[in-house]
Every structure is written in structure tokens, then in C-alpha cells.
Amino acid sequence: MTIDTDTPTPAAAGGTQSLERAIALLRAVAASDPEGARLADLMAGAGLSKATTHRLLTALAREGLIEQDAGSRRYHPGPDLDALGQLAAARHRPPLPPAPAPPAVPQPPEAVARPSAFLRPEYRGDAIALATLLCDRHVRAADGARAALLHESVAGQTTELSFARLARDSARFATVLAGMGVGPGDRVAVLLPKGSELLIAALAIWRLGGVYMPLFTTYTASAVAYRLADSHAAAIVTNGFLRRKIPRDNARPVVTVEGDEAFGPEVTPFWSSLHAAEPRSEVARYRESDAFALIYTSESEPTPLGVPMPVKALSGIEQYMRIGLDLRDDDIYWNMADPGWAYGVYYGLVGPLLLGRTTIFCDGPYDVRQGYRMLTKYGVTNLTAAPSQIRAWHGADPAGEHQFALRILSVVGEPLPADLIAWANRTVKVPLLDQYGQRETGIFIVNRYDPDGGDRPGDGSLGRPMPGFRVVVLDNGGAEAPVGGAGEIAIDVENSPLFWFEAYANDPDRTARRFRHGRRYYLTGDWAFLDGDGSIHYRGRASDAIPMQEGE
Incomplete structure (x- = not known):
């Protein structure tokens, strides 16, 4: 990673939901095979209903960006799209000498994953300004007024943190961390409850090119000590109450959020030092393969595993937010997962920041009455929860x-x-829609709800693979099982452009077990069978499986 003092001008943010969906369809049509794209494939690839897909395709055809073959009824790139592509090619790359095209090698449709519309260029390359993607561009797009966080206390009091305030405070706190020696690639442990300090600390770490390492607040002192030592954390951000979980012999710099607890000169006060610091103008640049978060597995693991999350995983995060969760512009979104766990980090912290959406944090352990109050107070329209929380509702x-x-x-x-x-x-x-994924993958199998009455799995299956993933079932010998045959759920890495996991940070043997049939397949450790419609039916968990949610 390198530090660049020039903050790039971000791509134009905002736009309507219809525009984003039309672009997703256009990309899906462009990525289809020479025979063209079927309406059903485009619906599945973009996660849209039949009515919405047909309406957008009609508009794109009217503008000459796509065309429909009268005989096959399949969709192809249109003449105006070809003209635009030639203009873009003339600007962005030198002309190539003509060469004979190699003969096309036909592939069976099941050998290739459906294309993803979210393999965006801003998530690729060697100079990705992560803090700009997750915060600064949203300040410019909405004059900074949009809420990055709504924080609800146990007593029912609400505080708001705007994207503009998040940008300013995180730039100041980045200066504080840099003064402690934190730089590119350094892991910073964050042991904080849900609140504005957590968002500010995460953005500050990313401004420096560091690695955000969340620690679940109910961890024991020994669990905290293990993760601090194993990760070689460069600094710790916590509060007075949770600081007691940090080892007494800790030699790392510690920042503590001010409260009722007294602390000595060896601890840096969060807010006082932040307000005294000058905002840092430099924004770190990451490579797409660089880790920006390190998520550890739960205390139930004999040896907790560290899962590094690279910047290129942003493509899968955006895809799940828009397609798996069907997050729309007018939704009020609440992810109830704790931000100390993978699902909370991926889709409750990073995902909303990436899309410029508001994160909702609610203090304290989960309480059914408090949950219902939050749903009614904020008018939540899009909710995602853990199974334990649904069981609590039922109770x-x-x-x-x-x-x-x-x-x-x-x-x-x-x-x-x-x-x-x-x-x-x-x-x-x-x-109620079940989704499936792991810390190492994010969500990659989803059930979808189509309010226009389109097809939706209702057979109790896990669902179908998201675009960008090819999911198979492998038998004990590593061969792909036929339809109806039971085996282990696996991801075909070679044909899954959204797959990002490479290795655990601290256990090469466990990494090898994930790829025990070679690097072609990532093995989940969960057992299932695949039906004729492409749905995955869960049959049990092996000891090697690592869920995304706490307590499951």
C-alpha cells in the first residue's frame, strides 16, 4: 500500500434505482454468450422481477443500447452500444493490429457462473482510496447532510452522525493513530460497543491504509488476549469498561473513549485527542488484494481463525446488498447483527458505508421489546437478523x-x-428469506422475494447461487455430484469471479483443508444436495463449517 496526498474526485454518486438497475441489465446483456441473453437469465442475474426487467429492457432497446432477436427472443448489445464502446476504446487504449479471432470454444452453461453486474473498476487495481469510497464521496454527493449513523441508546435516545461529520472526525482520529505509529498494513483492534466511535475508528484506520480488526464485546479477557497476540495488533481502541479485558502487560498504544472510569497517562483519551488533532488530508491507497479487515472466528473454535478480507470483496458486498437483500433507495435498512461479527461487519458496517446508506445501531444485548420499538420508531422496511433473534420473537x-x-x-x-x-x-x-454464507466468502446463496409475483423458492432450500458464484456439490472423491446427489457444498473458484478468500492469517493447515481437492474448489464443510432447479438443500454441518453469525 502507498500513501497519496491527492484525494481523487469520486465517480458521480447517487442516481435513481432505475438507472442502477438498467446499468446492471446492460452489463448482463454485454456479458452474455453469442447466442444472446434470455429474459429469465437477465431477471436472475440482476435480481429483478419480470415486469421490472421487461420495462427496463424496453427502454434500453428504444435507445439502441440493446436489441432483441425476433426469432429467438434473446437480447444482444445494440448498435449504439457498439458505437459508444468504440469511442471509449479510442480514448482509453491504443488501437491494436488486426488479428484473426480464435475459434470459439463452446462451454456447457453449467460450467460458467452467471455474470455479476458489480465487478466495478473502482474496486480493482493498485490505487484504491478506500476511505473515499466508503465516506468522502458521499459527503460530496449530498453536501454531507445524509446520516451515516443513527444510534439508539437503551433509554431510547437517538443521536445522528452525518457523513460530513464522520469524514471530519475520522480524518482527525487518523492523525491521532498515525502519531502512535499506525501505518499501512497495520492491524488495529477495536473493542467498542455499537456507537459513533466505532465508525470513526474504522474510517480512520482505512484513511491510514490499516486493517480494521473488530473484537466482540462479550469476548473473555483470554479471547481478547489471544487475538491481540496472534494478529500482532499495532494499537487498541476501546472504552473504560471494556479496557479491563486487555492484558495487564499490554505494551501497545491504547485509546480509550472517555467515561466515568479514570485512566492514567499511558492511555490516550478518544474525544480529547481527536478534537486537538489536525485533520489528515492524505488518503491511503490499497491494492485490490490488500486486506482492510481481519475477522476472527468465535471462542468455540479450538484455535480461532483469522480471516483477512481484501478490498476486492467490495464487489460481493455490493451485490448482496442490492440483490440478496434487495436494498432499494427508499428502504429503511436495519442489520441487527453485532458489528463485532462477520455479518455485521460486512453488511451492517461496510455495506451501508459503501452504498452511502444509513447504518442503524441499537445499544445493549438483543431484547424483543426494544427490537419491536426500533422497527416501529424508524419504520424499518428492510430487516436482516440472526436465527436466535427470530427464535426470541417466537418465544x-x-x-x-x-x-x-x-x-x-x-x-x-x-x-x-x-x-x-x-x-x-x-x-x-x-x-422470511434464508441466506447462506461464511466468513470466508460472504453470502453467496440467496433466496429472493419478488413482490411482483415472480418465481421465488418456497421449498425450504437455502436458495440459489448469487450471480458471480458457481456453487456445486462434491462427493467424497472431489467429483461434482449429479442432481439429487448429496455431498459437500463447494464454490468453483475458477468460475466464481466474486470469490475472494485466499488463506487464513494464522493456520495454513486449515487453509489446506478448505482446498483439499485443489485450488479449483473451496469447501464449506456443509452438506447438501442440488435439485434440478439449481436450488441448494441443506443437510447438515460438518465440524469444519464456520457460520457468519454469533451464537449459531
Whole structure:
């Protein structure tokens, strides 16, 4: 990683949902094979309903950007798109001498993953200004007024942190961390409850090119000590209450959020030092393969594994937010997962920042009454939760006592029984959709809800692979099992452009077990079978499987 003092002008942010979806369709058509793209494939690839897909395709055809073959009814790039491409090519690359085209090698359709619309160039290369992507461009797009965070206290008090304030405070705190010696590639442990300090610390670390390492607040002192030592953390950000979990012999710099607890000169006060610091103008540049977060597995693991998350994983995060969660411009989104865990980091912290959306944090351990109050107070329309939280709803069973604005409800962690799904559907009056993924992959199998009445899995399966992933079932010998054959869920790495995991930070033997049939396949450790419609049906967890959610 390098430090660059010039903050790049970000690509134009904002735009309507329709524009983003039209661009996704255009990319999917352009990535289709020479025979053209079917309507059903485009619906699946872009995660849109039939009515929406047809409406956008009609508009693109009207502008000459795509065309539909009258006989096959398949869609192809249009003449105006070809003209635009030639103009762009003349500007961005020198002309190449003509060469005979090699003969096309046909591939069976099952050998290639459906293309992703979110392999964006800003997530690729060797000079990615991560803090700009996750914060600064949103300040310029909306004059900084948009809320980056709504923080709800246990007492019901709400505080707001705007993107403009987040940019200013994180630039000042980056100066504080740099003064402690934190630089590119350094891991910084953040042991904080949900709150504005957590967002500020994360952005400050990314301004310096560092690696954000969240520590779950209920970890024991020994669990904290192990992760600090194993990661070689360069600094720690915490508060007075949680600081007691840090080893007494710790020699790393410690920043503590001010509170009622007294602390000595060896500790740097968070807010006082932040306000005394000059804002740092430099923005670090990452390579796409550089880690920007390090997520450890739970205390239940004999040896907790460190999962480095590279910048190129942003493509999969955006895809899941837009397609897997169907996050729309007018949604009020709440990810209830704790930001100390993978699902909370990926889709409750990084995902909203990436899309310029508001993160909602709610203090304290999960409480059903508090959860219902949050849903009604904020008018949440898009909610994602852990299975344990849905079970808590079921235990309280306050059906009929509240009116919700929910449009979609997703759950990640483990497949839920059919009776619990049916109960949740009756209670919140929207479908409960299971999703599947791991710390090493993010979510890559999803169920989708189509409010226009399109196809949606209703058979209790995990769902189907997201575009950008090819998912197979392998038998014990490493061969792909036929339809209906049981085996281990695996990702075909060679045909999955959104797959990003390379290795654990601290366990080469466990890495080798993930790829025990060679680097072609990443093995999840979960057992399932594949049906004729491409849906994955879960059959059990092997000891090597690592879920994304806490407590599952």
C-alpha cells in the first residue's frame, strides 16, 4: 500500500434505482454468450422481477443500447452500444493490429457462473482510496447532510452522525493513530460497543491504509488476549469498561473513549485527542488484494481463525446488498447483527458505508421489546437478523400487537424450521428469506422475494447461487455430484469471479483443508444436495463449517 496526498474526485454518486438497475441489465446483456441473453437469465442475474426487467429492457432497446432477436427472443448489445464502446476504446487504449479471432470454444452453461453486474473498476487495481469510497464521496454527493449513523441508546435516545461529520472526525482520529505509529498494513483492534466511535475508528484506520480488526464485546479477557497476540495488533481502541479485558502487560498504544472510569497517562483519551488533532488530508491507497479487515472466528473454535478480507470483496458486498437483500433507495435498512461479527461487519458496517446508506445501531444485548420499538420508531422496511433473534420473537409471540412497515426480512446463520418460518411470515406479514454464507466468502446463496409475483423458492432450500458464484456439490472423491446427489457444498473458484478468500492469517493447515481437492474448489464443510432447479438443500454441518453469525 502507498500513501497519496491527492484525494481523487469520486465517480458521480447517487442516481435513481432505475438507472442502477438498467446499468446492471446492460452489463448482463454485454456479458452474455453469442447466442444472446434470455429474459429469465437477465431477471436472475440482476435480481429483478419480470415486469421490472421487461420495462427496463424496453427502454434500453428504444435507445439502441440493446436489441432483441425476433426469432429467438434473446437480447444482444445494440448498435449504439457498439458505437459508444468504440469511442471509449479510442480514448482509453491504443488501437491494436488486426488479428484473426480464435475459434470459439463452446462451454456447457453449467460450467460458467452467471455474470455479476458489480465487478466495478473502482474496486480493482493498485490505487484504491478506500476511505473515499466508503465516506468522502458521499459527503460530496449530498453536501454531507445524509446520516451515516443513527444510534439508539437503551433509554431510547437517538443521536445522528452525518457523513460530513464522520469524514471530519475520522480524518482527525487518523492523525491521532498515525502519531502512535499506525501505518499501512497495520492491524488495529477495536473493542467498542455499537456507537459513533466505532465508525470513526474504522474510517480512520482505512484513511491510514490499516486493517480494521473488530473484537466482540462479550469476548473473555483470554479471547481478547489471544487475538491481540496472534494478529500482532499495532494499537487498541476501546472504552473504560471494556479496557479491563486487555492484558495487564499490554505494551501497545491504547485509546480509550472517555467515561466515568479514570485512566492514567499511558492511555490516550478518544474525544480529547481527536478534537486537538489536525485533520489528515492524505488518503491511503490499497491494492485490490490488500486486506482492510481481519475477522476472527468465535471462542468455540479450538484455535480461532483469522480471516483477512481484501478490498476486492467490495464487489460481493455490493451485490448482496442490492440483490440478496434487495436494498432499494427508499428502504429503511436495519442489520441487527453485532458489528463485532462477520455479518455485521460486512453488511451492517461496510455495506451501508459503501452504498452511502444509513447504518442503524441499537445499544445493549438483543431484547424483543426494544427490537419491536426500533422497527416501529424508524419504520424499518428492510430487516436482516440472526436465527436466535427470530427464535426470541417466537418465544415472546407478540403477534398482532405491532404494526410494521417491513417489506423484506432476511435471516443468516442456519436454516430455520418450516414452522418457525411460517410463524414469522404470519407475524410480520412478509416472507422470511434464508441466506447462506461464511466468513470466508460472504453470502453467496440467496433466496429472493419478488413482490411482483415472480418465481421465488418456497421449498425450504437455502436458495440459489448469487450471480458471480458457481456453487456445486462434491462427493467424497472431489467429483461434482449429479442432481439429487448429496455431498459437500463447494464454490468453483475458477468460475466464481466474486470469490475472494485466499488463506487464513494464522493456520495454513486449515487453509489446506478448505482446498483439499485443489485450488479449483473451496469447501464449506456443509452438506447438501442440488435439485434440478439449481436450488441448494441443506443437510447438515460438518465440524469444519464456520457460520457468519454469533451464537449459531
